[in-house]
Amino acid sequence: MKVDTKGHTITIKDTEGVVTAFIEKVTNQYASFKDFNLILDVSNDKTVDIASIKLFLPLAKAHKKAKKSLVIVADAIDFNAVPQTITVVPSLLEANDIIEMEEIERDLGF
Numbered sequence: 001m002k003v004d005t006k007g008h009t010i011t012i013k014d015t016e017g018v019v020t021a022f023i024e025k026v027t028n029q030y031a032s033f034k035d036f037n038l039i040l041d042v043s044n045d046k047t048v049d050i051a052s053i054k055l056f057l058p059l060a061k062a063h064k065k066a067k068k069s070l071v072i073v074a075d076a077i078d079f080n081a082v083p084q085t086i087t088v089v090p091s092l093l094e095a096n097d098i099i100e101m102e103e104i105e106r107d108l109g110f
């Protein structure tokens with residue numbers, strides 16, 4: 001797990017390629033990440049599927065409730081099949097763009 005902080009956003013990259021272990025690590029260390037927007041990068045793991053993405057659902061709901069953004073980067077999935085409560089994008093650039101847009105929406109009161 002590689003952690004990179006830039007401003008109000010933390011990017012966490014899965015370096016092991018095992019989604020369940022990655023989710024467990026992020027969940028266990030969530031207290032240190034909860035005040036930041038999160039980008040969870042699982043793009044190196046080519047076995048990621050919709051079922052794996054759905055495992056992020058409790059984490060995504062908790063983060064959204066705290067008025068922070070959580071975006072998952074995964075490039076080998078069907079984006080139309082992803083639940084609407086989870087934001088999944090194919091690249092880090094798009095993840096950063098989504099977070100910026102959501103920050104603006106929160107600042108405007110949406």
